[in-house]
Amino acid sequence: MSILTRPVLQINLDNLTENYKKLCEIAAPATAAAVVKDNAYGLGAEMVAEILYQKAGCRNFFVAHAVEGERIAPVVPDAHIYVLQGIGSDSLELFEKYKLIPVIASPEMLQFWKEHAVKGVKPVIQVETGLNRLGFRTEDLAKLSAADLKIFSMVLSHLACGDEKDHFMNRYQLDNFNSVRRQYFPKLPATLSASDGAFLGEDFCCDMVRLGAAVYGINTAPYRPNQMKNIIEVKAPVLQIANLPKGDFVGYSATYRAATNRRIAIVSIGYGDGIPRALSNVGKVFFNVCGKWYEARIIGRVSMDNVICDVTCIDNLQVGDWGYLVFDEYTLDDIARDAGTISYEVLSRLGKNPRFVREIKKSAE
Amino acid sequence: MSILTRPVLQINLDNLTENYKKLCEIAAPATAAAVVKDNAYGLGAEMVAEILYQKAGCRNFFVAHAVEGERIAPVVPDAHIYVLQGIGSDSLELFEKYKLIPVIASPEMLQFWKEHAVKGVKPVIQVETGLNRLGFRTEDLAKLSAADLKIFSMVLSHLACGDEKDHFMNRYQLDNFNSVRRQYFPKLPATLSASDGAFLGEDFCCDMVRLGAAVYGINTAPYRPNQMKNIIEVKAPVLQIANLPKGDFVGYSATYRAATNRRIAIVSIGYGDGIPRALSNVGKVFFNVCGKWYEARIIGRVSMDNVICDVTCIDNLQVGDWGYLVFDEYTLDDIARDAGTISYEVLSRLGKNPRFVREIKKSAE
Numbered sequence: 001m002s003i004l005t006r007p008v009l010q011i012n013l014d015n016l017t018e019n020y021k022k023l024c025e026i027a028a029p030a031t032a033a034a035v036v037k038d039n040a041y042g043l044g045a046e047m048v049a050e051i052l053y054q055k056a057g058c059r060n061f062f063v064a065h066a067v068e069g070e071r072i073a074p075v076v077p078d079a080h081i082y083v084l085q086g087i088g089s090d091s092l093e094l095f096e097k098y099k100l101i102p103v104i105a106s107p108e109m110l111q112f113w114k115e116h117a118v119k120g121v122k123p124v125i126q127v128e129t130g131l132n133r134l135g136f137r138t139e140d141l142a143k144l145s146a147a148d149l150k151i152f153s154m155v156l157s158h159l160a161c162g163d164e165k166d167h168f169m170n171r172y173q174l175d176n177f178n179s180v181r182r183q184y185f186p187k188l189p190a191t192l193s194a195s196d197g198a199f200l201g202e203d204f205c206c207d208m209v210r211l212g213a214a215v216y217g218i219n220t221a222p223y224r225p226n227q228m229k230n231i232i233e234v235k236a237p238v239l240q241i242a243n244l245p246k247g248d249f250v251g252y253s254a255t256y257r258a259a260t261n262r263r264i265a266i267v268s269i270g271y272g273d274g275i276p277r278a279l280s281n282v283g284k285v286f287f288n289v290c291g292k293w294y295e296a297r298i299i300g301r302v303s304m305d306n307v308i309c310d311v312t313c314i315d316n317l318q319v320g321d322w323g324y325l326v327f328d329e330y331t332l333d334d335i336a337r338d339a340g341t342i343s344y345e346v347l348s349r350l351g352k353n354p355r356f357v358r359e360i361k362k363s364a365e
Numbered sequence: 366m367s368i369l370t371r372p373v374l375q376i377n378l379d380n381l382t383e384n385y386k387k388l389c390e391i392a393a394p395a396t397a398a399a400v401v402k403d404n405a406y407g408l409g410a411e412m413v414a415e416i417l418y419q420k421a422g423c424r425n426f427f428v429a430h431a432v433e434g435e436r437i438a439p440v441v442p443d444a445h446i447y448v449l450q451g452i453g454s455d456s457l458e459l460f461e462k463y464k465l466i467p468v469i470a471s472p473e474m475l476q477f478w479k480e481h482a483v484k485g486v487k488p489v490i491q492v493e494t495g496l497n498r499l500g501f502r503t504e505d506l507a508k509l510s511a512a513d514l515k516i517f518s519m520v521l522s523h524l525a526c527g528d529e530k531d532h533f534m535n536r537y538q539l540d541n542f543n544s545v546r547r548q549y550f551p552k553l554p555a556t557l558s559a560s561d562g563a564f565l566g567e568d569f570c571c572d573m574v575r576l577g578a579a580v581y582g583i584n585t586a587p588y589r590p591n592q593m594k595n596i597i598e599v600k601a602p603v604l605q606i607a608n609l610p611k612g613d614f615v616g617y618s619a620t621y622r623a624a625t626n627r628r629i630a631i632v633s634i635g636y637g638d639g640i641p642r643a644l645s646n647v648g649k650v651f652f653n654v655c656g657k658w659y660e661a662r663i664i665g666r667v668s669m670d671n672v673i674c675d676v677t678c679i680d681n682l683q684v685g686d687w688g689y690l691v692f693d694e695y696t697l698d699d700i701a702r703d704a705g706t707i708s709y710e711v712l713s714r715l716g717k718n719p720r721f722v723r724e725i726k727k728s729a730e
Contacts, residue, residue: 105604109368109604109684133668254534278706305429
């Protein structure tokens with residue numbers, strides 16, 4: 001028996017690189033870009049950007065904030081780094097230092113750019129086509145001067161429902177995008193789609209596709225089985241196994257009561273590590289005992305450092321055994337569905353706690 | 366008009382210290398300990414531990430994992446650092462190096478301790494009294510030898526329903542705890558309560574109270590108005606203001622549709638920064654325009670980097686103005702309630718993204 005206390009986050013960089021390459025093929029002939037914003041969805045932007053740069057020839061990266069561009073700039077020399085939230089007085093210096101490329105989304109930000117343009121950098125313009133988030137609206141575009149229109153290097157928009165193949169919004173947004181392109185930017189390269197749009201066909205891929213979620217193994221085309229490989233494994237050791245007598249309650253606010261005698265395991269991971277508290281009384285922990293997989297239901301509230309699960313039907317489970325929260329057979333998509341959210345949010349949380357032992361799976365050079 | 370892109374997390378260390386001191390008074394004559402696990406609920410364990418050590422004389426700290434103890438050890442010399450998840454082969458070295466004090470919760474971990482005891486350290490024993498999480502059960506205690514019982518320096522348990530003043534579990538757990546103390550540890554100091562228990566009266570405070578959530582401003586006695594001061598402000602700049610025409614959809618999966626012409630603001634913060642995605646179509650953003658506070662409803666899905674809110678009724682709002690997600694009038698307790706979770710989970714997420722500009726409010730020495 002081993003006594004262990006720390007949860008483990010394993011990241012499979014081989015699968016990540018393979019996912020990216022597969023997506024490049026799907027998106028071709030469009031150019032592929034990697035989205036590494038939010039610290040590569042929590043996994044470590046430098047690590048992810050570097051491997052895609054070195055092993056997959058990626059030369060275009062999207063981040064949300066200039067501070068994120070600053071982190072990856074040293075490991076992706078001569079690559080284009082696009083900053084989706086754009087430029088402002090709180091980030092101008094970083095744009096100058098690293099020649100980051102802002103995505104300009106409003107007339108006000110364009111005005112700022114004209115007053116503070118960074119030499120040698122041609123920004124991207126974001127146009128609004130139906131998501132009603134960031135981007136120039138029709139009335140904003142109409143006010144652009146001929147000189148304004150020449151400032152940009154690319155035109156960008158973003159789909160609202162790209163993960164629903166037949167949603168009317170997809171065609172509606174594509175038509176809007178093409179109409180704006182024809183009218184204002186007939187000669188500019190264009191990018192409309194993230195991972196989900198890449199699966200919608202060539203029309204949606206335009207000149208560049210921004211690959212994020214699917215690179216990280218998330219199924220962005222959930223109307224068919226996932227073509228991406230899982231890149232994440234989260235496991236934590238069993239700290240204790242105990243009898244739960246009939247009638248006893250479990251966890252904060254006593255939200256679970258044993259109707260029969262049960263046996264429980266306390267696993268050393270909680271919402272402090274990024275396991276959504278919404279999994280209380282709903283989520284699952286998996287155990288491999290003597291080569292066989294078992295599924296145990298989380299009972300009671302998920303607490304900051306622990307989850308408690310019902311292991312009554314698992315013989316021979318021992319203190320120190322691993323409980324799996326995410327693995328190849330229960331992926332980010334599965335845990336997110338059980339938590340009532342999307343894989344992106346779960347992934348974004350998991351990578352952020354320094355308590356994890358981080359293990360990187362990567363083939364030798 | 367200013368153009369800004371980054372969200373800001375402000376931490377008020379004066380209020381944090383004041384909360385801690387007030388809690389010390391409430392808990393007296395029990396000794397106070399500060400809970401700084403999960404990186405001080407995301408805020409920075411070194412910073413929080415150091416200020417409580419220096420400004421409030423705190424000499425007892427609780428963390429969950431030894432790696433968290435390692436981080437604070439240099440700033441709290443000669444303090445006791447207790448490790449709630451206990452000790453194992455993946456952390457033994459840190460216990461030896463920093464003389465951390467493990468909380469031992471199972472017979473298996475006790476066995477490990479007896480084989481690897483750290484010289485000069487007397488561990489704490491955790492006993493189970495009703496939470497059915499970590500801790501020695503009655504049957505485990507019965508098996509302890511007389512020598513075993515002499516190993517420990519303190520006996521610990523944890524309340525399940527301490528935030529509900531009249532919940533039957535509180536008295537039930539206290540009675541169980543006192544019974545175990547009498548039978549096995551009549552001479553040992555004891556700690557039963559976290560912040561919530563501190564408000565339940567002297568019986569529950571025993572010899573030491575472990576102060577976490579309430580120090581961070583969370584109301585752990587929600588049956589009466591909060592006596593703690595808010596220590597957190599989260600704000601993000603408006604990136605764009607736009608018209609939303611009647612019939613248009615907003616955000617991913619088009620979950621909001623404008624029934625009338627609206628005006629929207631896109632604010633530069635999202636779930637990547639720790640704003641729960643559960644606030645989609647539910648949460649609020651607050652704006653101060655010309656000295657007056659306005660409340661705007663989040664519409665559509667919260668995305669990774671942005672929230673969109675309805676500002677139709679806010680005159681004179683401008684790009685670059687601040688949208689407040691957490692502030693003195695809409696605290697962690699409020700945002701957590703709207704997100705269907707607890708303040709602890711929200712706080713634990715907010716502190717973890719390096720994209721925040723972090724501002725520390727602290728009076729001069």
